[in-house]
Amino acid sequence: MRIDLHCHSTASDGTDTPAELVRNAAAAGLDVVALTDHDTTRGYAEATAALPEGLTLVTGAELSCRVDGVSLHMLAYLFDPEEPALLAERELVRDDRVPRARGMVERLQGMGVPITWEQVARIAAGGSVGRPHVATALVELGVVPTVNDAFTQNWLADGGRAHVEKHETDPFEAIRLVKGAGGVTVFAHPAAGKRGRTVPESTIAELAAAGLDGIEVDHMDHDDETRARLRGLAADLGLLVTGSSDYHGSRKTCVLGEYTTDPEVYGEITRRATGAFPVPGTGGA
Structure with a gap:
C-alpha cells in the first residue's frame, strides 16, 4: 500500500489542478493521496469528483504557522472544513497572502x-x-x-532581501483549532534548514505535549542523518512518523510517491480523526 500524505494543487502553489493531481497519483501507483494545499480547502470538490477507482483521498491543508520568530508548516488532516474557528483562522492567513x-x-x-x-x-x-x-x-x-x-537570503528565504512576513498562526493555537475541528496534526518537514530557520527540538517536545500527533520525517529536504535523528525524537515523544513527497507538480523536482507513509501510521491517523473521513475513489470524471 503506497500512501503520500503531502501534495499541492493549483488551489495553492501546485501546477496540477486537483483533478489532475488525483489522476496523476493513481497513475503513479499510489493507493492513498492527501490534498494539503496552503491554508485552503478549495480543491476538495474537484479532487473528489475526479477521484479514480482504487485511489483514496485524504482531505487536509498545510497551515502557515510561526513561533518565536520562526515560520513552520503544520499539516492538518481530516478536519471538518466548515468548523467556524478553524475556518476563520485559515481565511485570515489566506487573505494576508x-x-x-x-x-x-x-x-x-x-x-x-x-x-x-x-x-x-x-x-x-x-x-x-x-x-x-x-x-x-x-x-x-x-x-x-x-x-x-x-529561496535564499538573496531573494525570498525567511529574512531574505525580498522577504515580507505575513500573518501566521501560532502552532499551539493551530493544534487546538485542528483538534477542535476533529483533525490530526503533523509537523511538516521540521528540519528543512534550506528553507530558513527551524525550531529547536525543545519546541517540538512542547508541541507534542500540546497534542501534536506526528512529524514528517521522510521528506526530500531531510538527509539520512536528519531522518534518523527525527525518528529517534519521534520515538522519545510518542509521535507518529510520516513520509511524503510534498508534490507541487512541475514547480518542484519532487515526484508523487517519492516518500511514503507506513500503512499502520495512516491507519492511526484515520482512527484519530473525527472531523472527516477518507474518500474512496469510485471512478471519477
Missing part, C-alpha cells in the same frame, strides 16, 4: 528586478498566492535558474 506577495514584488522592483504583480497573479491563476509563485516569476525572468534557487 495577497498584500504580502505584493510587498515582495515591490521589494524586488526596488532591487531592479523587472517583476510585476500582473505576472505573479497570472502564475498563481486564482490559487492561494505564495512565495513559489513569486519564485516562478523570477525563473521566468531569468533571475534564478530554479524555484529552489529563489
